[in-house]
Amino acid sequence: MITQKLQQLQSIFHAMDRALIAYSGGIDSTLVAKIAHDVLGDQALAVTAESPSLMLEDLDAAKHQAEFMGLTHRIVHTHEMDNPNYTSNPTNRCYFCKSELHDTLKPLALAEGYPYVVDGLNADDLQDYRPGIQAAKERGVRSPLAEVGLSKLEVRELSKYLGLPWWDKPSQPCLSSRFPYGELITTEKLHRVGQCERYLRQLGVRDLRVRSDGETARIELPPEEIKDFMARVDLATLVAAFQDYGFTYVTLDLEGYKSGKLNRVLEKTRV
Numbered sequence: 001m002i003t004q005k006l007q008q009l010q011s012i013f014h015a016m017d018r019a020l021i022a023y024s025g026g027i028d029s030t031l032v033a034k035i036a037h038d039v040l041g042d043q044a045l046a047v048t049a050e051s052p053s054l055m056l057e058d059l060d061a062a063k064h065q066a067e068f069m070g071l072t073h074r075i076v077h078t079h080e081m082d083n084p085n086y087t088s089n090p091t092n093r094c095y096f097c098k099s100e101l102h103d104t105l106k107p108l109a110l111a112e113g114y115p116y117v118v119d120g121l122n123a124d125d126l127q128d129y130r131p132g133i134q135a136a137k138e139r140g141v142r143s144p145l146a147e148v149g150l151s152k153l154e155v156r157e158l159s160k161y162l163g164l165p166w167w168d169k170p171s172q173p174c175l176s177s178r179f180p181y182g183e184l185i186t187t188e189k190l191h192r193v194g195q196c197e198r199y200l201r202q203l204g205v206r207d208l209r210v211r212s213d214g215e216t217a218r219i220e221l222p223p224e225e226i227k228d229f230m231a232r233v234d235l236a237t238l239v240a241a242f243q244d245y246g247f248t249y250v251t252l253d254l255e256g257y258k259s260g261k262l263n264r265v266l267e268k269t270r271v
Helices: 001-015 025-045 056-069 092-112 123-127 134-140 153-161 188-204 223-231 236-244 261-270
Strands: 017-022 045-052 071-078 208-213 216-220 248-250
Touching: 001 025, 001 153, 017 025, 017 092, 025 045, 025 056, 025 134, 025 153, 045 092, 056 071, 056 188, 071 092, 092 134, 188 208, 188 216, 188 223, 188 236
Parallel strands: 017 045, 045 071, 216 248
Antiparallel strands: 208 216
């Protein structure tokens, strides 16, 4: 099944001749970039958007992965933080983020002779609340993983099959996803959330979120790791560190980490 979908993906790129890949360094877009490069070679260009919502570690990882795979890789700067429709953090914030991204990538693609812009949207993403999908569609972006029905689990399976060392890399959406809808997003707030997540990773926590809720940082860990975390971490030191980064209060979410948790408010509103 996986090899069949790999062949379908390869066929998509064979038909393109040249393609620009919106490459964040996450597992999805990395798989797309890998297959595009395998088929098209230097006719595939991977482009990463640098902005305050991307942690420096993630940008460095994207560069390292691109070098490992032999990608033609470029960094561009996006300016979603200049758009109040984005920083006011409405429920469709991602629409404005993806609009900025693809309004940057599409002119680049046209200017340099890339007839296609592709992204890393997978089949599971189509079942989630993702306003950015509409922005990409409006700009003619192709989503090969979704087109062949590749799920997130299959993305990891195929990445492992192709020998990508980061096949089990945790999902790492942009830092703006750490804020409840309606809370103003600033560069300073993004920075302090990033510092807190970096601090936790240095403690050996791999899959996590630090949610920002005003002056409160809410730590989300995998449920099975909470007990061990409480036993081995000096909580007073952790709280002091988070306060140094700018938070007043620090809490631990007892439910644990769950992707898309902040979207629950949308479900309540619909009800």
